[in-house]
Amino acid sequence: MTISNMSFADAIEARRSYYNITNESTLTNEQLEQLVADAIKYTPSSFNSQTSRAVLVTGEKNKALWNAVWEAHKANLKEEEIPVYEDKFKNSYSAGYGTIVFYEDQDAIDGFVKNFPIVQWTIKDWVQTSNGMAQFIAWTALASHGMGGNLQHYGQFGPANAEAINKNLGVPSGWKIPLAMLAFGVPADINAPGNPAFPKTFQPLVDGETGRVLVRH
Numbered sequence: 001m002t003i004s005n006m007s008f009a010d011a012i013e014a015r016r017s018y019y020n021i022t023n024e025s026t027l028t029n030e031q032l033e034q035l036v037a038d039a040i041k042y043t044p045s046s047f048n049s050q051t052s053r054a055v056l057v058t059g060e061k062n063k064a065l066w067n068a069v070w071e072a073h074k075a076n077l078k079e080e081e082i083p084v085y086e087d088k089f090k091n092s093y094s095a096g097y098g099t100i101v102f103y104e105d106q107d108a109i110d111g112f113v114k115n116f117p118i119v120q121w122t123i124k125d126w127v128q129t130s131n132g133m134a135q136f137i138a139w140t141a142l143a144s145h146g147m148g149g150n151l152q153h154y155g156q157f158g159p160a161n162a163e164a165i166n167k168n169l170g171v172p173s174g175w176k177i178p179l180a181m182l183a184f185g186v187p188a189d190i191n192a193p194g195n196p197a198f199p200k201t202f203q204p205l206v207d208g209e210t211g212r213v214l215v216r217h
């Protein structure tokens, strides 16, 4: 697994949302390919169905991808929102080294349901769960190598956005909806606007009957 020798505990804590990222990478393209392949390979899936997919995009192709999404997404925005989002697309997402785009393969899902009809009602939730695990592994592995990333969902704001992304990436027809786009790169200074200079606040965890974690020893 392409994960640094940082401990798992340190790596999950190091993973934060970084919006001010540079076009630098601490890993070579080959190492990044391995990282994404490992995230997809080792993520558990229901009945080992292995329906998650990913595209690794870097360099000029990364800029072209975000430009294509921007051209499509503009149509969803109100006039006054355009400059705000344009700034995010031009100066944040496309300023990074690359993006990992996560998909579920509908053809693989359909084939799986055909063999296991019992899962037809649950599979939709299960593939999302599994896909989220793959996203988390990739994001955390990148963080363990000193990289920052932010998770975007522009492929889900209507079919035109999804089509623009799919066409730009040239994915197979079964890869229908880009579920998440993880824009990444070496972070600009942690104090740079958009980066997690301050610890985030957490709601109470193990806290009697009102916390997020209940205990029944």
Ligand SMILES: Cc1cc2nc3c(=O)[nH]c(=O)nc-3n(C[C@H](O)[C@H](O)[C@H](O)COP(=O)(O)O)c2cc1C
Binding pocket: 015, 016, 017, 018, 150, 151, 152, 153, 196, 200
């Ligand atoms: C399912 C999911 C969806 C998210 N969607 C977005 C998103 O569309 N845009 C974004 O900037 N961040 C998105 N995030 C990132 C969260 O806002 C972020 O993880 C959270 O505020 C905690 O901050 P941290 O990542 O620094 O720990 C998403 C995170 C998750 C898990």
